[in-house]
Amino acid sequence: MPVNLPKTASSIEKICQDAECAEKIASLSEAEQNLFKTFTYCPYCAEDLTFVCHTCREQLTSSEYKFCPWCGVKFDESKR
Ligand SMILES: [Zn+2]
Ligand SMILES: [Zn+2]
DSSP states (O other): OOSOOOSSEEOEEEEOSSHHHHHHHHTSOHHHHHHHTTOSBOTTTOOBOEEEETTTOOEESOTTOSBOTTTOOEEOGGGO
8 A cells, every 4th residue: 555645635637638728728617617527529629638637737548547546646536
């Protein structure tokens, strides 16, 4: 068991890898961002959305992860 896990919970974010889309997504309201998390494709460019760790911004291959494989943070499932 790793002993150095951060105590604070993080969350999985969905992003578009296009910088312009990422800017638009970042400026969405909280309610819109919550809705955005349910999307599969980017509403601005129709590309596949990518899961990233909110804490270390590394790319995740699944939204089902309970912990970040890169930084070890726990994902708060209530924030999905
Ligand atoms: Zn996009
Ligand atoms: Zn991480």
